[in-house]
Amino acid sequence: xxxxxxxxxxxxxxxxxSDKPLSLILRENMGEDSALNHCxxxxxGLCTVLVDGKAMLACMVPAFExxxxxxxxxxxxRKTRNMKDIEKAYESVGRYPCxxxxxxxxxxxxxxxxxxxxxxxxILKEFTIVKCPCMDPDDAVNIVxxxxxxxxxxxxxxxxxx
Amino acid sequence: MYEGLSSPNIHTPSNLSEYASTILHYPSSTLWAGGxxxxxxxxxxxxxxMNAEIIYLGNIEExxxxxxxxxxxxxxxxxxxxxxxxxxxxxxxxxxxxxxxxIGSRLxxxxxxxxxxxxxxDFTTSFPxxxxxxxxxxxxxxxxxxxxxxxWMPITxxxxxxxxxxxxxxxxISRVRIxxxxxxxxxxxxxxxxxxxxxxxxxxxxxxxxxxDILINPKxxxxxxxxxxxxxxxxxxxxxxxxxxxxxAEFSTLEQMxxxxxxxxxxxxxxxxxxxxxxxxxxxxxxxxEKALTISPESR
Ligand SMILES: Cc1cc2nc3c(=O)[nH]c(=O)nc-3n(C[C@H](O)[C@H](O)[C@H](O)COP(=O)(O)OP(=O)(O)OC[C@H]3O[C@@H](n4cnc5c(N)ncnc54)[C@H](O)[C@@H]3O)c2cc1C
Ligand code: FES
Numbered sequence: 001x002x003x004x005x006x007x008x009x010x011x012x013x014x015x016x017x018s019d020k021p022l023s024l025i026l027r028e029n030m031g032e033d034s035a036l037n038h039c040x041x042x043x044x045g046l047c048t049v050l051v052d053g054k055a056m057l058a059c060m061v062p063a064f065e066x067x068x069x070x071x072x073x074x075x076x077x078r079k080t081r082n083m084k085d086i087e088k089a090y091e092s093v094g095r096y097p098c099x100x101x102x103x104x105x106x107x108x109x110x111x112x113x114x115x116x117x118x119x120x121x122x123i124l125k126e127f128t129i130v131k132c133p134c135m136d137p138d139d140a141v142n143i144v145x146x147x148x149x150x151x152x153x154x155x156x157x158x159x160x161x162x
Numbered sequence: 163m164y165e166g167l168s169s170p171n172i173h174t175p176s177n178l179s180e181y182a183s184t185i186l187h188y189p190s191s192t193l194w195a196g197g198x199x200x201x202x203x204x205x206x207x208x209x210x211x212m213n214a215e216i217i218y219l220g221n222i223e224e225x226x227x228x229x230x231x232x233x234x235x236x237x238x239x240x241x242x243x244x245x246x247x248x249x250x251x252x253x254x255x256x257x258x259x260x261x262x263x264x265i266g267s268r269l270x271x272x273x274x275x276x277x278x279x280x281x282x283x284d285f286t287t288s289f290p291x292x293x294x295x296x297x298x299x300x301x302x303x304x305x306x307x308x309x310x311x312x313x314w315m316p317i318t319x320x321x322x323x324x325x326x327x328x329x330x331x332x333x334x335i336s337r338v339r340i341x342x343x344x345x346x347x348x349x350x351x352x353x354x355x356x357x358x359x360x361x362x363x364x365x366x367x368x369x370x371x372x373x374x375d376i377l378i379n380p381k382x383x384x385x386x387x388x389x390x391x392x393x394x395x396x397x398x399x400x401x402x403x404x405x406x407x408x409x410x411a412e413f414s415t416l417e418q419m420x421x422x423x424x425x426x427x428x429x430x431x432x433x434x435x436x437x438x439x440x441x442x443x444x445x446x447x448x449x450x451x452e453k454a455l456t457i458s459p460e461s462r
Pocket of ligand 1: 197200
């Protein structure tokens with residue numbers, strides 16, 4: 001099946017099995033092996049990507065569903081201003097995710113910061129999908145809250161500069 | 163890897179009549195909703211079946227609709243669990259909200275759909291049990307004499323003798339209707355991981371109105387993911403006949419009766435499931451005891 005989509009800013013036409021999981025597409029067809037997991041149903045939560053800006057588990061998105069959509073992996077997200085905000089939030093709270101879950105957690109932080117979610121219960125619920133125990137729940141909540149402040153400040157500053 | 167081995171054909175009907183003609187042409191198609199269950203089966207990819215046909219339900223506009231009146235809410239089968247929470251959190255029964263919230267992350271609830279939760283094959287999610295305690299019903303679409311028919315059925319009627327949801331062949335759930343309830347006792351619990359350790363997990367949903375020391379219209383359903391739903395009017399009647407608070411002897415008798423029924427339906431639940439079921443019954447009864455004791459003496 002021919003699939004037209006945009007992955008990390010590149011417009012592509014891929015020839016794929018229609019039900020191939022996005023996690024395997026990124027790993028096998030895009031050479032994204034360092035960041036993406038494919039745990040075959042073990043629910044590791046380590047395959048998060050942004051599809052049209054929303055965090056999703058790539059192993060649950062079949063090829064036919066990425067037709068015409070915009071996929072952002074951590075490999076390109078890490079170079080964005082939004083990631084800088086998240087790094088500042090990590091630094092400010094003094095906690096970083098471990099190297100294994102860093103990409104997934106950072107993309108989930110991004111979607112929470114983007115939506116402005118501050119309710120601790122909702123934040124923790126979102127992270128139940130990441131099984132890695134490296135981060136304290138309170139730290140995750142503080143990182144989101146700090147990230148929202150940092151993002152807000154940056155968005156306020158930007159119009160003044162232009 | 164596996165490219166071209168067996169790439170299923172994807173059909174994307176945009177309304178129910180297109181769906182009907184697709185299913186008539188390809189009667190053994192797999193229906194695809196949010197894909198959260200299909201994609202997490204270890205054997206999901208590559209597809210073992212050659213020339214597989216998939217009907218993706220996501221483009222059928224009718225299946226995304228949500229309607230409500232003052233008595234009930236009706237959800238199209240493709241409404242996501244997150245969609246249910248955002249449209250109906252304030253009005254929907256607590257037991258359903260609690261059930262959705264046990265799934266946790268919106269990375270899942272934004273994709274998993276009402277129809278998909280009911281229709282998983284060889285595996286029962288905790289939702290049918292909860293819907294049974296709410297007297298919910300589902301609209302089933304099925305092909306007869308080459309035409310698409312529809313019928314509303316209580317969820318209990320979708321259970322086969324083994325406690326599994328059995329949707330008629332070539333059938334599809336198109337809507338689910340959930341009545342609003344003012345029952346003052348609603349309880350949902352899921353113990354163990356349904357997805358990672360289904361052989362040892364159990365869920366229970368319970369709804370009733372506690373009026374002074376008796377229960378009116380109690381309903382209780384236990385779900386064992388690899389077995390099915392254990393629901394019986396007989397257990398409901400036992401609850402109706404009790405007067406709360408229960409003492410230890412009464413509790414033991416109740417527990418024994420429930421296990422007799424559970425084990426006659428599912429002979430091989432695991433020891434851990436047994437212990438967990440017992441723990442859930444204890445919690446429900448403790449909660450009912452506490453409520454019965456806190457009712458003001460004047461209203462007794
Ligand atoms: C990380 C994770 C955690 C989970 N935790 C829990 C949990 O705690 N408790 C629990 O009970 N479940 C849990 N689940 C399971 C979850 O409930 C199911 O994956 C989900 O409900 C399936 O919905 P879906 O829309 O994605 O269905 P799909 O995966 O698309 O389909 C599931 C099945 O239903 C069929 N189908 C889909 N829609 C229809 C329809 N309208 N009519 C007829 N057949 C249809 C499909 O053919 C398929 O066989 C979890 C899943 C994940 C991934
Ligand atoms: S690869 Fe493990 S949840 Fe997606």
